[in-house]
Amino acid sequence: MFRIIKAFAEAIFPSRCLNCRAFMRPDPRRDEKLCATIELTFGQAxxxxxxxxxLMDFQPAQSPLCxxxxxxxxxxxxxxxxxxNCVIAPSHFHQARAAGIYEGALRRIIQDFKFRFKIHLAKPLGLLMLHTFHGMYEQKASTVPDILVPVPLHTIRLRNRGFNQAFLLANHLTDLNRQHPDLGFPVLKTDPDILLRCRQTRPQVGLNKDLRKTNIANAFRVTAPEKAAEKHILLIDDVYTTGATVDECARILIQAGAARVDVLTLARA
Ligand SMILES: [Zn+2]
Ligand SMILES: [Zn+2]
Structure with missing residues (x-):
């Protein structure tokens, strides 16, 4: 019955592509495909x-890389x-990886998710991130992070936007990992209460690398150093541009006693 209603609804309100607005032919298997496997491509997510x-427009952020x-x-x-950059001034984080390049359809999807309140996109984007997480840690089970920490928003921005995109992504990643014990990873946990954005900064968009660094300096505080101590932390954010924000987070987490900080984002500019 549900399938009939759904087919009917598709006929009256056909889906449109979020990027180019073209009408799309419904694929009855696409819901099942979404969560059936972790060996997925951007297309499947x-x-x-x-x-x-x-979908063909997606460019994965893959080797050759730093x-x-x-x-x-x-x-x-x-x-x-x-x-x-890494030879001259090594970052405070150990490694940063992203699912794809911040261009075309991926860029549009991230902007819809962040600025147009399309929160339902957090799940497929979380799946895409889990796929990248898998690639980061598959061969080295011992190095899997202890905690996922979403890059926090300042309270005022959080109130305006209504949600922290990094927190939603981290949460979906942890949930999806729990649903896929076949991956062999331990249960992951997200902790949004370790870091606090204590200073409101102007948006980093349009600033060069040095200005971004100055703009973000001392914008965060570790509120629970006992949770960070000796831990391997994975910072989660949506887009990596110059890395100034995540590097500042990594700096204070290491200062608070974290053993290692890695970074995972959806996209990199
Ligand atoms: Zn399209
Ligand atoms: Zn580098």
Whole structure:
């Protein structure tokens, strides 16, 4: 019965691609596909929301890259190697990885999620992040992080937006991991109460690397150092641009006694 109603609804209100607004042909298997497997591509996570042309547009953030900050190099560089920035001024975090490049359809999806209140996108995006998490830690079970910490928003911005996108992503990642014990990862937990954004900063958009660093300096506080002490922490955020925000978080977490801080974002600019 539900399927009939759904088919009927699709006929009257056909789905449109979130990126190009093209009408999409309904695929009856797409709901099942969404959570059936973790060996998924961007296409499998996102095929309810994007047409096939926009799905093809996705660029994964993959090798050749900088093993530390995750900067993606041009394909001709062939091998992973440290980038110039990481040689000159190494970050406080141990490694940063992202699912894809912040362009095209992925960029549009993230903006819809963040600024147009499309909170339902948190689940497929969380799945995409779990896929990247899997790639980060699959060969090294002993290095799996103890806690996931979403990059906090200042209370005023949180009140205006109504939700913290990083917290939703971290929560979905932890939930989806629990539903996939076959991955062999221990139960992960998200703790949004370790870090606090104590100072309101101007948006980082439009600022260069140095200004971003100054803008974000001392914007965070570790409110529960006992929870961070000796822990391997994975910071979660939506977009990595120059890394100034996550590096500042990593700096104070390490100062508070964290053993290691990694970074996972949906996209990198
Ligand atoms: Zn499209
Ligand atoms: Zn680097």
């Amino acid at each position: 996102m095929n309810r929301f994007l047409c096939s042309a926009c 093993p530390r900050c995750g900067t993606v190099f041009d394909a001709f560089e062939v091998e992973d190697h440290l980038c110039e």
